Amino acid sequence: MEEGEARSFLKKFVEEFPAAPEEGSPLPVSPLSRRVSEEELHGESLELGLRLLSARGSPAVLSALMCQAALSQLLQDDLSPHHCPQDAEVNQEEEQEAVLLQSEAVGRLFFHQLINVALTWHQNLPKLPSPPSASQYLLCSVHAIKNTRRKMEDKHLALPDFNQLFGFQDGVKRSYFAVFDGHGGVDAAIFAATHLHVSLSKQESLQSDPAAAFKDAFTHTDHMFRGKARRERLRSGTTGVAALIQGQELSVAWLGDSQVILVRQGQTVTLMDPHKPDREDEKQRIEDLGGCVTFMGCWRVNGTYAVSRAIGDFDQKPYVSGDADCSTVQLLGDEDYLLLACDGFFDAISPSEVPRLVLDALKQPDDPDELGGDALLDQSDDAVGLRVAQKLVGHAKSAGSSDNITVMLVFLHPPLQLLTRDSAAGTAEAAQDSTSHGAPQE
Structure with a gap:
């Protein structure tokens, strides 16, 4: 800044x-x-x-x-x-x-x-943080729509300046991103988007063991929401997925079927396995507690919720668990972006399709009518990247999703660099094919 x-x-x-x-x-x-x-x-x-x-x-x-x-x-x-x-x-x-x-x-x-x-x-303006270096590039592109649902129950939050918000001064850069998919009302999703990152910032293990810190933060947020739900007689719940970039370490945590994927050099890196009632270990956990998983148009816990883990849904605890899972990976510096999205996106788009769709979105000329009717659109690197999430949401809707859709892309390199690399790879491949096809025949 x-x-x-x-x-x-x-x-x-x-x-x-x-x-x-x-x-x-x-x-x-x-x-x-x-x-x-x-x-x-x-x-x-x-x-x-x-x-x-x-x-x-x-x-x-x-x-x-x-x-x-x-x-x-x-x-x-x-x-x-x-x-x-x-x-x-x-x-x-x-x-x-x-x-x-x-x-x-x-x-x-x-x-x-x-x-x-x-x-x-x-x-008297105090000293401000130095602008991030090229190696700390972050650009967040996010878009969310109600789609055909009666209400919008998704919430999201991007905090690239996590340290400044909570006063961390240890020299380790931190950024936080999250998507929450509410059901039975938006109250749980709003609560999680308001408090999960605060709880995470207070965990003593954040610096040494971010996975443990994330799990404790989810549990604590669920406990806090129980108090509010009791006071205000709320019955809603929310799945959620959150990511923390801490230095060169990426930690992701999730409850339910919202998902996050990492793309590295155009290839999808699996970070998680979403919680669904029909996932074999989830089904076994629920049955061991005395519950059941039944098919009623979709798989449901005790014939009610179509999610097996969530913040809230206290009438079905502990079958609908509030215990998050977490994974941590080292960032090598060659990662393209993170994508966080609710099931409204992933029900229509598989993770393996994401790299191609992102490249297509970067290549596709912007339609002024879709983007607000601007006669002159900003085609700078950041501006082009910021519009990618909107195009991905539109693709999921066209592919048949009727649910609320939220997509958040966190670019770890300038978006147009991805196009340059893809173009160079295509040129190299074409040259190789030409050499192969032009080889003399014996």
Whole structure:
């Protein structure tokens, strides 16, 4: 991020928000919940800040730094005046589980801190992180559609600046990406997208054993959502897949049938095996617990959910497990990209098709009508890459998917380099064929 870009954004931001919202005035963005527990405050505050700053075009790293600074100040405040009064509808045992805070009141406090950070930095900008080197290239292309479903229940999150959001200063670059596919409502997916990365950041084993940290973070997020589901009588669930790039190490964790694949030099690298009720080990696990897997249009756990692992779905725990699986691989530097997607994509597109489809999407001229009707489309490297996810979603829809579809591509090299390599490989192959065919006959 250039210093001039940060200063330009801060100037516009403080012109729009010269002071914190007054008591009784509407907040610039609405809180996710009416009440939050003290444990949920961290994730929900960061979500408010990132949503506000992103909507105004803030550079991602600046957003992360500002939200981290504002949250640090908020957590030092006395929040006891904003405790919720005891709810007569909630029995005493449930009320004692967590202290609840009034979301609008603590949200106002957070915005007060965020605006103070902006005013201070506008006058005296702190030292910003150095721009990433070529070896740290990351470009995230993401697109999501409701498709033919009545509601959109997918959520996703990309945090290329994970360290800045959580204050890590150990010199190891970290980036986080996740896709969540909700069912029975969007509440579980929203909750996971708001809190899983926060829980991951707090795991002591994150630096030494990211797989263990990911598993514990999923378990903890599921436990947290149980409290919210009980308070608000929610019955939803969500599958999820998340990836953490930590230095030269890639860790992926998943619950259910959302998937992530890695493409290296045009070849698919299998990182995971999605959890499905008819997967033999999953079926055996469920039956050992006294449950069953039956076919009712699709394979279902106890005749209900078509997923065998998820955050939420507490009426079918432990048959629908909240225990995530995780795998870790070393990045060699020759990887092309990661692709994370929900089953709405993978039900129509097999992982083996992805490399060809991505190359086709990069080669295919953009249609201005599909991309908003722009007369002049940006054909720069990053701009072309950013539009690939939209084309993949369209392909899955054309291939027959009727579900919500979310696709997230994380390019680890500039997208047009993939085309250059593919073109060079094709030229070499053609030359080899020509030499072979032109060899003299004995």
